[in-house]
Amino acid sequence: EAQVTQNPRYLITVTGKKLTVTCSQxxxxxxxxxxxxDPGLGLRQIYYSMNVEVTDKGDVPEGYKVSRxxxxxxxxxxxxxxxxxxxxxxxxxxxVGAYNEQFFGPGxxxxxL
Amino acid sequence: GQQLNQSPQSMFIQEGEDVSMNCTSSSIFNTWLWYKQDxxxxxxxxxxLYKAGELTxxxxxxxxFGITRKDSFLNISASIPSDVGIYFCAGQLWTSxxxxxxxxxxxxLKVLA
Numbered sequence: 316e317a318q319v320t321q322n323p324r325y326l327i328t329v330t331g332k333k334l335t336v337t338c339s340q341x342x343x344x345x346x347x348x349x350x351x352x353d354p355g356l357g358l359r360q361i362y363y364s365m366n367v368e369v370t371d372k373g374d375v376p377e378g379y380k381v382s383r384x385x386x387x388x389x390x391x392x393x394x395x396x397x398x399x400x401x402x403x404x405x406x407x408x409x410x411v412g413a414y415n416e417q418f419f420g421p422g423x424x425x426x427x428l
Numbered sequence: 429g430q431q432l433n434q435s436p437q438s439m440f441i442q443e444g445e446d447v448s449m450n451c452t453s454s455s456i457f458n459t460w461l462w463y464k465q466d467x468x469x470x471x472x473x474x475x476x477l478y479k480a481g482e483l484t485x486x487x488x489x490x491x492x493f494g495i496t497r498k499d500s501f502l503n504i505s506a507s508i509p510s511d512v513g514i515y516f517c518a519g520q521l522w523t524s525x526x527x528x529x530x531x532x533x534x535x536x537l538k539v540l541a
Contacts (some may be wrong), residue, residue, distance in 0.1 A: 357431065357516055358531040365526055373528050374430055405470050413459045413520060419470025
């Protein structure tokens with residue numbers, strides 16, 4: 316089944332404790348992206364990647380890191396999480412280009428205490 | 429960061445009524461997209477628009493890409509209870525050979541049977 320998977324789905328952590336949220340897709344997509352969703356703010360793009368070893372900042376990259384060592388995986392890293400990073404996070408993937416649909420993962424709900 | 433102005437923020441309607449929502453931006457987009465998010469899931473693409481002035485339908489949904497490329501609307505005709513959810517507009521913004529997505533703040537739709 317074609318899908319985008321994220322792990323974990325739920326995470327409660329404390330300020331400053333490094334964490335990684337994994338994202339994997341099995342559709343051979345070049346374009347992958349991370350978003351955060353907050354009430355009243357919609358989805359905001361954190362980072363995106365057009366292909367392996369190519370990453371770019373979205374609108375809200377501060378406090379996050381990503382890597383794209385393999386085509387299928389695009390982990391989101393929070394080196395020192397803070398409470399303002401409490402949010403619902405989505406990973407998405409697509410083929411590159413204007414005419415290609417983004418497929419979203421199921422989301423990861425992160426709480427930073 | 430950039431965001432699209434989406435309105436209304438929320439709406440309660442009776443089953444069978446038509447619904448209209450719109451998005452405006454200060455930026456010009458090459459592509460406008462409309463997504464629906466069901467509770468507990470990631471957004472799913474409803475309609476994609478690629479040309480200024482384009483009017484596209486998908487079942488009971490109709491969307492238009494504004495002639496200035498800075499706005500779009502989505503209409504839902506004869507709403508049914510399963511239309512409940514959050515609707516997002518999004519624009520695809522190309523710069524220097526890469527592109528990112530800008531999302532609206534969402535319209536939360538509730539349909540009363």
